[in-house]
Amino acid sequence: xxxxxxxxxxxxxxxxxxxxxxxxxxxxxxxxxxxxxxxxxxxxxxxxxxxxxxxxxxxxxxxxxxxxxxxxxxxxxxxxxxxxxxxxxxxxxxxxxxxxxxxxxxxxxxxxxxxxxxxxxxxxxxxxxxxxxxxxxxxxxxxxxxxxxxxxxxxxxxxxxxxxxxxxxxxxxxxxxxxxxxxxxxxxxxxxxxxxxxxxxxxxxxxxxxxxxxxxxxxxxxxxxxxxxxxxxxxxxxxxxxxxxxxx
Numbered sequence: 549x550x551x552x553x554x555x556x557x558x559x560x561x562x563x564x565x566x567x568x569x570x571x572x573x574x575x576x577x578x579x580x581x582x583x584x585x586x587x588x589x590x591x592x593x594x595x596x597x598x599x600x601x602x603x604x605x606x607x608x609x610x611x612x613x614x615x616x617x618x619x620x621x622x623x624x625x626x627x628x629x630x631x632x633x634x635x636x637x638x639x640x641x642x643x644x645x646x647x648x649x650x651x652x653x654x655x656x657x658x659x660x661x662x663x664x665x666x667x668x669x670x671x672x673x674x675x676x677x678x679x680x681x682x683x684x685x686x687x688x689x690x691x692x693x694x695x696x697x698x699x700x701x702x703x704x705x706x707x708x709x710x711x712x713x714x715x716x717x718x719x720x721x722x723x724x725x726x727x728x729x730x731x732x733x734x735x736x737x738x739x740x741x742x743x744x745x746x747x748x749x750x751x752x753x754x755x756x757x758x759x760x761x762x763x764x765x766x767x768x769x770x771x772x773x774x775x776x777x778x779x780x781x782x783x784x785x786x787x788x789x790x791x792x793x794x795x796x
Contacts, residue, residue, distance in 0.1 A: 555640035568622035585673040589645030607669035609676040619669040650787035664762030692738025696728035739769040
């Protein structure tokens with residue numbers, strides 16, 4: 549049944565970072581679609597009776613349409629990701645897009661990116677697109693995960709932050725340090741470090757826009773903190789990675 553559906557794409561790359569966490573790329577077998585960094589595509593696979601589809605933020609540069617890259621976690625109880633984890637590179641998949649309004653604003657302001665888990669994906673697209681276009685933005689990126697090995701793109705982001713070609717500050721934090729005995733960085737959920745990072749980097753409502761992507765509880769916590777600190781609602785841009793109660 550899987551092969552009978554008129555799929556329009558194929559899995560072109562699969563990089564498993566840890567069990568159940570992967571960077572996945574898809575090539576379109578039809579006309580490539582353009583997108584803005586921060587937008588998402590919809591991936592689809594045939595289940596037992598119907599096409600199961602899920603929106604996934606694109607993590608690759610908007611200037612490279614050779615394949616569309618995604619950062620995906622397996623949800624055992626989900627409807628889509630267990631189907632995806634049964635596939636391999638070269639297998640067919642459906643892909644359509646783009647959609648979404650979670651875009652980097654052309655407001656000339658500093659940017660605080662706050663991501664939990666796979667919510668990092670749209671921020672990688674934003675950064676890579678800026679770099680591909682020879683542009684820059686003063687960015688502080690906070691990424692919160694459970695374990696050290698879940699910090700995707702950590703090496704690349706650290707190298708970029710340590711260089712002098714792009715104004716990025718990168719901070720990772722893990723919520724289960726007992727599982728990462730060699731970890732010497734910050735611990736706790738990402739929403740718990742936002743207040744200190746605002747102060748540490750001198751980010752204020754006068755010059756900063758906050759972008760938040762990840763699980764809904766984290767987004768609610770950061771939104772409430774930002775409003776308490778004087779950020780106007782339009783200066784806190786949010787992308788919930790799933791509605792409450794819905795599994796991927």
